[in-house]
Amino acid sequence: xxxxxxxxxxxxxxxxxxxxxxxxxxxxxxxxxxxxxxxxxxxxxxxxxxxxxxxxxxxxxxxxxxxxxxxxxxxxxxxxxxxxxxxxxxxxxxxxxxxxxxxxxxxxxxxxxxxxxxxxxxxxxxxxxxxxxx
Numbered sequence: 001x002x003x004x005x006x007x008x009x010x011x012x013x014x015x016x017x018x019x020x021x022x023x024x025x026x027x028x029x030x031x032x033x034x035x036x037x038x039x040x041x042x043x044x045x046x047x048x049x050x051x052x053x054x055x056x057x058x059x060x061x062x063x064x065x066x067x068x069x070x071x072x073x074x075x076x077x078x079x080x081x082x083x084x085x086x087x088x089x090x091x092x093x094x095x096x097x098x099x100x101x102x103x104x105x106x107x108x109x110x111x112x113x114x115x116x117x118x119x120x121x122x123x124x125x126x127x128x129x130x131x132x133x134x
Contacts, residue, residue, distance in 0.1 A: 046054070
């Protein structure tokens with residue numbers, strides 16, 4: 001009888017049982033736990049003190065969230081102002097450079113002197129071989 005049992009489980013050549021039927025037979029021996037068994041156990045109700053403590057916790061949490069949000073907004077506003085000041089300073093510096101450049105161009109154009117002649121190209125220096133001790 002044992003030989004027949006093992007041959008039917010390990011040898012799938014027999015047409016009477018398939019792999020799926022064998023797996024179902026093994027699974028049918030195990031106890032099935034359903035969700036309704038777990039849900040049947042009721043939770044212990046919270047006490048009045050626990051409920052009050054939880055409400056206080058939620059209130060403190062809301063206050064902390066509001067405080068963090070206000071801090072983030074204040075920090076963002078500070079960053080925006082700092083960036084705006086930086087951009088304004090840069091714009092003023094660029095404008096001053098442009099004004100100075102225009103003054104120089106006006107001075108050059110008002111003078112009647114011819115521009116200086118271009119400089120002559122310098123002659124290349126001959127390379128000297130380094131001195132070696134023999």
